[in-house]
Amino acid sequence: MGLQIDIAAIVANHAALAALAPGARAAAVVKADAYGLGADRVAPALYAAGVRDFFVALAHEGRAIRPLLPQDARINVLSGHMEGADLTGLTPVLNSPAQFFRDRAMRPGQPFAIQLDTGMNRLGMEAAEWGAIRDEALAAGPAFIMSHLACADEPDHPANAAQLSAFCAMTDGCNVPRSLAATGGILLGPDYHFDMVRPGVGMYGGLPFAQARGVVTLSLRVIQTRDVRRGEMVGYGASWHAPRDCRIATVDAGYADGILRSLSGKGAQLFAADVACPVVGRVSMDLITVDVTDLDAVPDRLDLICAHQPIDRLADIAGTIGYEVLTSLGLRYQRTYL
C-alpha cells in the first residue's frame, strides 16, 4: 500500500492561496505533522519556496521542525506557553493573561504573539481580558496579534462579519501586524486578510479551497482475489451478500490506517485507473473487500484516494471532513514524496 504525497502540489496550492491575499504575508500551518502528510518534508519545501512563518499546535511539533529550518523561519505555537514547555527557538501565541504573564516572566525579550477570542470561544483572550493587559502587552512588543474564524467555510454566515468587527474593535490602532484568516478566511476576501494569512487545509488539497490541486494519492495492494456466489456473505457481520456471482478483491489497508470504518456500506469506491469498484462489506482493521467483477483484469493496486475520489468526497461518504481524512492516514503506508 502506498501513499503518494505531491510536495510540488502543496507548494503550488500555497502560492495560489498567497496570490489571493496579495497584501498579506502567507504563513503555512503545519500542525499535526502537516495534516498527517509529514511536516519534515512539507515545512522545508515551503521554506525553499519563500515561506517564513509556520504554525504548529504544540511546542514539541515546533521543536521537531526547528532544526530543519533556517533561523529566519518563525515557528509559532498555537497552544501558547503551557507550563513547563520548552519554547526555545519558537514563538508562543499567548492565549490568556495567565500565559502572557508566565511567558513574560520566563522568556523576557523572546518573541511572542497574542491570540484574541472574537466569538469562537475556543482559544484566545476575551475583550475584557485583553483590555486589562493591552497596554502592557503592546509595550512588550508582540510579533503579531491573531484571531480565528469559526465559520469561514460558510461565506454567508453572519459570524464572519461579527468576528471581523470584533477583531477590528480589539486591535485597531495597535500598530502590530494582524492575522485573522485561515484557508476559508482567505476566500472571504481582502477585508479578512490583514497582514498575515494562515492557510492550512487548502495547501493540502482540501475544501474550502475548491481550486486546490490534489496532493494525496492512496493506492492499496490486492492481496487476494476470489469468486463469490450469489447470496454468499462478505466480511464482518455478514453485512453484505453478493447480489450476483461476483469477484471480490481483498486489499491491504483498513481502519487502522485511517480508512474510516464509517465508510462501510456507504458507496465508497476503489479505482482501477478510471474504473470504479465498489467497497463491499465492512472495512476491517487491516483489510477492505472490493467488488471487482466488472474489471477485465484485476490490477496489483487499486486507488482509494485519487482524482476520481478526492479527500473531501471520501469525507462526505464517511460523514466527516477532509481534514479528518488527512490527519487519520496512518503510519503503515509506504510514503513516496513527489
Ligand SMILES: *Cc1c(COP(=O)(O)O)cnc(C)c1O
Ligand atoms: C488549523 C488552523 C489554521 C489553518 O486552518 P485551515 O482551515 O486548515 O486553513 C489557521 N489558524 C488556526 C488558529 C488554526 O487552528
